[in-house]
Amino acid sequence: PIVRVEEAPGNARRIFTGIDIIAPGCDALELVWDTLTDYEELATVVPNLVSNRVISRDEDDCGARLKQVGGAKIAPGITFTAQTTLDVREYLSGLPAHMEADYLATGGAESANEVGGSSEGTRTASVAARAFGSTLPLTWDVFPRPYVLSSLPHRDVTMQGVRGVGDFRHYQGVWRLQQLPGCAPPGSSAMRLTYSVELSPRAWVPVALLEGRIAQALGENLEAIRDHVAKIAPQTSPPQKADAAD
Numbered sequence: 165p166i167v168r169v170e171e172a173p174g175n176a177r178r179i180f181t182g183i184d185i186i187a188p189g190c191d192a193l194e195l196v197w198d199t200l201t202d203y204e205e206l207a208t209v210v211p212n213l214v215s216n217r218v219i220s221r222d223e224d225d226c227g228a229r230l231k232q233v234g235g236a237k238i239a240p241g242i243t244f245t246a247q248t249t250l251d252v253r254e255y256l257s258g259l260p261a262h263m264e265a266d267y268l269a270t271g272g273a274e275s276a277n278e279v280g281g282s283s284e285g286t287r288t289a290s291v292a293a294r295a296f297g298s299t300l301p302l303t304w305d306v307f308p309r310p311y312v313l314s315s316l317p318h319r320d321v322t323m324q325g326v327r328g329v330g331d332f333r334h335y336q337g338v339w340r341l342q343q344l345p346g347c348a349p350p351g352s353s354a355m356r357l358t359y360s361v362e363l364s365p366r367a368w369v370p371v372a373l374l375e376g377r378i379a380q381a382l383g384e385n386l387e388a389i390r391d392h393v394a395k396i397a398p399q400t401s402p403p404q405k406a407d408a409a410d
Contacts, residue, residue, distance in 0.1 A: 340358045
């Protein structure tokens, strides 16, 4: 997976992760969507979830409130555990524009959002995005925009910490799912899964001490979801050639 850590004002960071997933004989995006929205079973798939409990379901069945405990080793013999209570919401057509930070497009940074470029312009755009993001305040209900192909439709699942509860002063992130047409071999489908999150621990924990391990844990979670999809995808065999007539 790709992992990128950016500074944010105060004791905070924004972390962006992404991975491409291919599934044979089925719709990879639907498998990933079903995995992420099966809230009762998340801890059986995501390795860095110590515990996960569904407190309630939204009346429209498009979200839930979860109580989670995550764990990450930050040094030999030292494990940081964080408890969060999260409100999760599903957006089949993606987040509304007013709920997404647009700093990636500031200063020509849009090209950094399109995967595959390596030009000097892309590097300049990436620097501009980092510089602007480091000054962009954390704002509730405005989620960090993932690094994705902006020209393709997507689905989103947001996760937002309940204010004043848990070990983070601020926590909100978004899972983004996109089909990747033409990027899989015949009989398979491809999709891109990204997660972008902004977080700020309580003041007594310096975020610089945690950022590397949290970023690593997020990458491990993406790999686990990819491996889970590979395991549950229907296994297809190439068609057998008919015997030649005598």
